[in-house]
Amino acid sequence: MRETRSASFRIDSEQWDKFINKAKENNTDSSKLLRDWIDAYLSDSVINNQTDDNYLIERVSQIEAKIEPYDTTIAALSERLAKLEKDLGI
Secondary structure (H helix, E strand, O other): OOOOOOOOOOOOHHHHHHHHHHHHHOOOOHHHHHHHHHHHHHOOOOOOOOOOHHHHHHHHHHHHHHHHHHHHHHHHHHHHHHHHHHHHOO
């Protein structure tokens, strides 16, 4: 297991309380949530907390590529179902 250490940083106390409460409402460990965000940031899943159009366009393309095979399958199944319904007179 990697060595861990406690870290501190300055944040508005009201904002921090809202963060902690929201994490609790979602049954999420706030420390884990911060560690996950840091991991995402380091892996470029989060771009400097800004909207980077090129990054977003690339992510949408990646998601569409993953969804496309399912769309094709659903369309084929839908066609088969329509043919069966027609054949059965439904």
